[in-house]
Amino acid sequence: MINYWPLLGVAVVVAGLALRRNPVLVVVLAALVSGLLAGKSPGELLALIGTAFVNARTLLLFAVTLPVIGVLERAGLRERARTWILGFGRLTLSGLLIAYLAVRQVLAMIGLLYVAGQAQTVRPLLAPMAEATARRRLGELDPEARERVRALAAATDNVGAFFGEDVFLAFGAVLLIQSFYKGQGIDLDPLSIGIWALPTAGSAFVIHAVRIALFERRLARRVPPARVHRDGPGKAGPC
Amino acid sequence: MLTLSHVFYAVGALFVGTAVINLGERRWLHAGFWAILGVPCVAGDQILAASKAGVMWPAQAMGAGVIALAVLVTRMRSRPVVWGPDSPVALEDPEQAAAREASAAQLRDRLFVPMLAIPAVAAALVLGARPSSSPLRQWIEPGPLALISLGVAAAVALIAALVVTRARPIRGLTEGRRLLDTIGWPVVLPVLLAALGTVFVETGVGKAIAALVELALPTGNALACLLAFGLGMVAFTAIMGNAFAAFPVMMAGIGLPLLIQLHGAHPAALGAMGMLTGYCGTLITPMAANFNVVPVLLLELRDPHAVIRAQWPTALALLIANLILMRVLVFG
Numbered sequence: 001m002i003n004y005w006p007l008l009g010v011a012v013v014v015a016g017l018a019l020r021r022n023p024v025l026v027v028v029l030a031a032l033v034s035g036l037l038a039g040k041s042p043g044e045l046l047a048l049i050g051t052a053f054v055n056a057r058t059l060l061l062f063a064v065t066l067p068v069i070g071v072l073e074r075a076g077l078r079e080r081a082r083t084w085i086l087g088f089g090r091l092t093l094s095g096l097l098i099a100y101l102a103v104r105q106v107l108a109m110i111g112l113l114y115v116a117g118q119a120q121t122v123r124p125l126l127a128p129m130a131e132a133t134a135r136r137r138l139g140e141l142d143p144e145a146r147e148r149v150r151a152l153a154a155a156t157d158n159v160g161a162f163f164g165e166d167v168f169l170a171f172g173a174v175l176l177i178q179s180f181y182k183g184q185g186i187d188l189d190p191l192s193i194g195i196w197a198l199p200t201a202g203s204a205f206v207i208h209a210v211r212i213a214l215f216e217r218r219l220a221r222r223v224p225p226a227r228v229h230r231d232g233p234g235k236a237g238p239c
Numbered sequence: 240m241l242t243l244s245h246v247f248y249a250v251g252a253l254f255v256g257t258a259v260i261n262l263g264e265r266r267w268l269h270a271g272f273w274a275i276l277g278v279p280c281v282a283g284d285q286i287l288a289a290s291k292a293g294v295m296w297p298a299q300a301m302g303a304g305v306i307a308l309a310v311l312v313t314r315m316r317s318r319p320v321v322w323g324p325d326s327p328v329a330l331e332d333p334e335q336a337a338a339r340e341a342s343a344a345q346l347r348d349r350l351f352v353p354m355l356a357i358p359a360v361a362a363a364l365v366l367g368a369r370p371s372s373s374p375l376r377q378w379i380e381p382g383p384l385a386l387i388s389l390g391v392a393a394a395v396a397l398i399a400a401l402v403v404t405r406a407r408p409i410r411g412l413t414e415g416r417r418l419l420d421t422i423g424w425p426v427v428l429p430v431l432l433a434a435l436g437t438v439f440v441e442t443g444v445g446k447a448i449a450a451l452v453e454l455a456l457p458t459g460n461a462l463a464c465l466l467a468f469g470l471g472m473v474a475f476t477a478i479m480g481n482a483f484a485a486f487p488v489m490m491a492g493i494g495l496p497l498l499i500q501l502h503g504a505h506p507a508a509l510g511a512m513g514m515l516t517g518y519c520g521t522l523i524t525p526m527a528a529n530f531n532v533v534p535v536l537l538l539e540l541r542d543p544h545a546v547i548r549a550q551w552p553t554a555l556a557l558l559i560a561n562l563i564l565m566r567v568l569v570f571g
Contacts, residue, residue, distance in 0.1 A: 002443070002446060002447055002450050003443055003447070004447050004450075004451075006439070006442040006443055006444045006447060007444060007447050007448070009435075009438075009439060009442070009444060010439075010444060010448075010478065013435075013478050013479070013526075014478060017478070017525070017526065022312055022313055022424070023428055023480075023525065023526055023528060024308065024309050024312040024424055024427060024428055024431060025309045025310075025312060025313050027309075027428070027431045027432055027435050028305060028306060028308070028309035028431065029309070030435060031434065031435050031438040032306075034438055034439060034442045034444060035438055035441075035442055037442070038441075038442035038443055040442070043295065043299060045302070046298070046299040046302030046303055047290060047295045047298040047299045047302060048302070048437070048438060048441055049301075049302040049305050049306075049434060049438060050286065050290075050297075050298035050299055050300065050301030050302035050303075050304070050305065051286070051287065051290050051298045051301070052433070052434035052435075052437035052438060053279060053301055053302070053304075053305050053430060053431070053434045054279045054283045054286050054287055054298070054301060055287070055433075055434075055437070056429075056430045056431075056433035056434050056437075057247065057279040057280060057283055057430060058243075058386065059429040059430045059433060059529075060250055060254075060276065060279070060280060060426070060427075060430060061246060061247075061250060061386055061389065061390070062529075063250050063253055063254070063415070063419065063426070064246060064249055064250050064253075064389065064390050064393045065357060065389070065393045065396070066253070066414075066415040066418045066419060067253065067393075067397050067411035067412065067414060067415035068353055068354075068357065068393060068396040068397045068400050068411075069354075069414075069418065070410075070411075070413075070414025070415050070416075070417055070418050071397070071400045071401065071404055071406055071410050071411055071414045072350055072353060072354060072400050072404070073339075073414070074339070074342075074404075074406070074410070074414055075339070075342045075343070075346060075350060075400075075403075075404040075406070076339040076340065076341075076342040076343025076344075076346065076350060077343070077350050077351075077354065078339070079336075079339050079340050079342075079343035080343040080346070080347065080348070080350045080351070083343065084348070084351075107358065110362070110365075111365055111385045112358055112361055112362055112365070112385075113385075114385075114386075114389050115357050115358040115361055115362075115389065115392070116358075118529070118530070118533050118534040118537055119418060119422070119533070119537060120357070122534060122537070122538070123534075123537040123538060124354070125354070127538050143541075147540050147541060147542065147545060148545070148549065150538040150540060150545075151534075151538070151540060151542075151545040151546050151548065151549040152549045153538075154534035154535075154538060154546045154549070155522075155546055155549035155550040155553070157534075158521075158522060158530045158531075158546070158550065159522070159550070159553055161530075162515075162518040162521060162522070163515065163518065163557075165511075165514075165515065173482070173483070173514050174511070176483055176486060176514075177486070177510035177511065177514060180486065180487055180490055180510070181506055181510065184495060186506050188506060188507050188510075192507050193507045193510055193511050194511065195507075195511075196507055196508040196510075196511035196512055196568070197511045197512070197515060199512075199564050199568065200511075200512060200515040200557070200560075200561055200564060203557060203560040203561070203564065204553070204557050207553055207556045207557050207560065208553045211552060211553055211556075
């Protein structure tokens with residue numbers, strides 16, 4: 001007989017999301033509810049949560065790049081990125097973001113997933129570059145337009161990272177898929193799994209690239225085409 | 240030999256240092272938060288070894304620490320994160336902005352060198368240590384090669400950054416801390432969600448879901464099974480914040496028994512594309528904090544769902560494309 005009570009843990013997550021409680025609190029509560037309803041003693045449950053937490057610590061590793069980025073930001077990395085990108089006279093917002101999307105997908109495919117990311121590249125490089133290219137063509141952006149450009153830069157990084165996948169160097173998703181099948185008695189080579197990610201990777205690139213291009217066109221219509229001045233590098237206002 | 244533990248020690252040192260700085264500023268709750276996060280990095284190996292040997296108290300203490308994190312996080316939000324001249328969120332401060340402009344004008348493209356050193360060094364190590372005859376293999380543990388390479392690359396880049404900017408080494412800690420406190424509690428959410436996934440497996444949630452699905456699904460229809468699998472991946476990924484937690488549940492419930500064994504789906508294609516279908520769910524959920532909440536904080540956006548709003552049309556179009564691709568390719 002299957003014990004359905006631990007499913008209430010999932011219900012806790014859904015309810016917590018709906019009620020907009022802090023997700024950290026919601027997740028810990030869900031683990032406690034599910035564990036206790038499955039009949040685990042408090043001691044067992046604490047040990048289970050503790051070991052599971054330690055086993056998942058790889059997800060904290062991204063922090064190892066933060067000191068470098070912080071030091072460079074303090075020395076003007078974002079400002080330099082903005083000036084530098086304006087040196088490419090004809091680069092548009094969509095050109096920049098689509099090129100980034102392609103590079104990010106290829107880097108992820110060869111296993112370099114964590115060299116770029118929201119803290120690693122979007123905040124110090126991509127977001128200021130995106131704003132600078134948008135401002136050059138459209139003039140000063142109002143706060144909402146600026147916010148949407150930044151959000152699209154963040155979204156582009158996510159799409160590139162997710163749908164690059166570790167095709168050629170298995171360490172994340174592909175290893176998980178392989179180990180699941182291995183546990184079920186199906187032996188697969190990692191590359192034979194990764195290769196099937198390519199059709200989706202291509203679709204993701206096309207779909208998101210089209211959306212970026214459409215976004216720029218809409219933005220151009222929304223922002224009144226203020227005096228388009230070809231200001232040289234260095235004249236970009238504060239971010 | 241360089242192992243993943245060494246990289247964890249470096250991250251742990253950053254967390255502990257962040258805790259100490261917060262302690263000095265009397266931000267007690269933040270100090271507690273970062274100190275607890277330091278524990279799995281600094282003492283994780285010992286905790287795992289102890290529970291393997293049957294000594295449970297270190298793992299139990301860690302579990303209690305996780306509960307403490309949840310309590311701390313609910314309190315932390317009421318205290319201001321912005322604080323003084325070295326405050327975490329000082330991007331818009333005009334005086335500092337002027338100083339950064341001046342520094343950028345002086346250092347110019349040299350600023351990019353340490354930044355590019357991260358992917359360059361990581362790629363060189365990953366590619367250099369891949370052949371089994373490579374001498375690098377004596378120095379680097381081959382299993383988690385990509386992650387260790389990232390750690391080494393970050394260390395090299397930090398040294399380069401300190402040389403280029405002529406900053407004192409302590410800046411590495413204070414600036415790393417500034418970014419960590421800018422991100423705040425979402426740092427820990429992915430770890431907790433992964434742990435919750437383990438708890439769900441151990442408590443039989445996966446089996447219960449699989450049993451419910453089989454009651455409700457017309458199992459003879461391959462397309463219905465495929466749709467249930469794909470949409471289930473999206474829904475469960477959105478709830479759990481990552482596809483890794485949803486994958487074993489949906490595979491054990493629908494993918495393996497129905498699609499592969501009953502309808503003859505191609506295992507490799509189903510696995511890869513099923514996982515990617517789940518990622519469409521990651522794009523639309525606030526539970527995927529590191530992807531959808533962290534950038535809101537890092538880019539100082541006012542709308543907490545700004546990134547999800549920018550992503551959902553891509554997610555929806557890609558989900559449809561992926562379901563069609565699966566229909567065509569998996570049963571080929």
